[in-house]
Amino acid sequence: MSKIPWNEVTREDILKAIHLFDSERPVYPEPRTTFLVFNGKKYPAKHIRGMAYQIHFGREIRKEEYSGGQDTVRFFEKLGFEMHYVHRNVNTHPVAKAPAGPPMETKTLKMPLSAPSEQYNNKSKKVSNVQKISVPAKGVIEQKNALQLLLNKMFNGDVVCEKTFPWLKTPTEITGEYELLFERLSTYRGDKNFAKKNVTLRCDFVCENSKLIIEYDERQHFSEARKISLLSYPDIPLYYDRNLWVSACQNIQSKDNQPINRDEIRAFYDSTRDIEAAKHGYKLVRIMHGQIDFQTDDAYKRLAELLGAAMCANREPEIPNTPNLKSYTERGTPKKSIKIGLYLQTNELFGNVKAFKKAMNSVRTSDIDILVFPEFSYVPFVENFYAADFCVSADVQALYDRTLKLSRRLGRAVVISNEDKQGAIVCIYANSFAKDGETLCKHYIKHTMTSFSACDIANYRERADSIFQPILYKGYRIGLTICYDCNHAIFSRKYGQNGIDMILNCTGGNVVYDKWFKYNKVRAIENHCFTFVTMAGDGTMTNPHNYVYGFTPSGKEMTPTLLNGQYTGKKNVSGGIYVYDTTDDDESTEPDSSINQAESLNKTSDLCIPLNGLDRFIHSGNTLTDKIYILRHGTVNVILCLVDGADILRPEKVLKLLYAAVLKPICNKRYIIINRWDKVDLGFYETTLSVVLKVRSMENYCAVILDSSNLKKCYQCGQNRTAQVVKAENSHWWIDLRRTGGPETIWRDKAGMRAQWRDNIEWLIDTM
Known part of the structure; x- marks a missing residue:
């Protein structure tokens, strides 16, 4: 691809683009992280950039041809525009310099307005990206004395050295936050005598009026034991970069x-200081010896920047105690990045015990936020799962308690999945470290391909709102689905209407890779959320057919790292833990991987549809509503559902037509969806529309026609529920009506499905 001459696009072009955007209000991909701020109003930065390009050069540029994120931020800032970039959580232009020289007027630390230093973007950097760190062994006394002088200047003398507090003591009992810490440190070398009780600890520097503690960490603080401890209380808010300290421990290995x-x-x-300071409302900032030379002329400025960046970068979003899902975390609200670990198992259960223990050792020392197990996964209490009944509240609570214990032992939130004694397939989310307003436990019961469906619950309609209420975690709204439920848009979309940010799917494995890829890519696109999937494949096969998937809200496939191995591009290593980081979303799109799928003729065909003159074909039938027509063809009734333009991206618009009440009395139905556009943007088609149309045919078991002035396509659901691109012959498509059975084919009594579930599915659709 040739280099794009962005340097030729001018500030005037951008101003014209903003004016055009305000006057025309075009449809555009909703940004999540990168905004142009002009006259106090936020604009979708990447979209405005593309409009400015078209204004200057007179031709469109596809969004996959250029990057969003930091590249777009740099482009606008170079031309003097103000930007809001979520991953650094501050306005980036203009940049105010940190205070230097004279002492501050108040006794409260004033935060500099400049962007936080990159090293303080807590959890946003991978440890592997931090350069090798060394801490000098000499000059400690001189540096601490110089630091004390600067702090006295900065805080008007409100600095006490070696201060103690009545509450700053080692615990008398190992409970709560200390359980995991003690367990991990004691297993490091087998010693359990390190945890001396009720020891009063001192602080290097305390600025009481600012509720600020500063610890000066010398070389001996960066040991393997300290690394283990730092990863043992992941949800205690820290006002220094945990990842930087972990990396220093790895590099230095002091003994x-x-x-x-x-x-x-x-x-x-050190851990006790971190934990107790946070519990008692103090901000504890750690400074690494050698991080700043406090005897240089610019030391005051650098110290102010360091303290301000550290404290700004770790402010937690406010989470109400009783969150209202309609107002909580609106679109575009900055969120901390989180890392999702997808554990890939086989379905051999007890054959996974050894691999499980080994994998969990890797998890305990990682910075994963949520660990997701596949459907039918092994956990130490799997037999309790089999003995439980999820319609009995006591059984649910007992499994909640066990899953919370697993969460506590692993030091992070977990999602597990298995089957109860009634055949209900369930996944449980548990977070032992949940803060006020966050979700402690929640479960989801599978709807499809199961012997007991959520639809079988007697009071399903009363419970539906709670079933699809999102999990709240670190500012994210998260939904759970299981395996084949991702094949049906209705379940993910119910979450989507609650403003979901992420969907986690536990799958049983042994699936067609391409089919699951398309389904979960489209679930991301239509709900504008991340989707992550892990599986348990058939361990008796050479290829267990278990994979992991991760997609950004624009449907772009994400690249994981492999926590317990070397990632080589393969996403099917059983026992592997694949880690996806939400900061890897650059808001760009990518072409449908099957955009060049070969077109094919149907070997058996019943109905001939013209490429041109489609309106005449539609109106040759009878009108049921303004969007639904019926055409008698031999012994079957062909139902034509008309979906206008971008409504095809909203599955509820499609489902309301396919399940319309007016169709109920009609028998022997076949279904064709016709998506009509005046003109289709080819870039949008290649990145988004193509795969959405294929999935609409797959999930609804029907044919789908794209009709526009510049592009005409026809798709059918294939024999194994993949997508076929139908080839035109003599300007006509020939449709195999056997593969257009629609809802009647989906909701019938067969393995894993029941016709009676359709009643509750239709009720769900009506509520959307």
């Missing part, structure tokens, strides 16, 4: 064996 457990003792004391 102090006087006494033999000195590293564990020091790590335990």
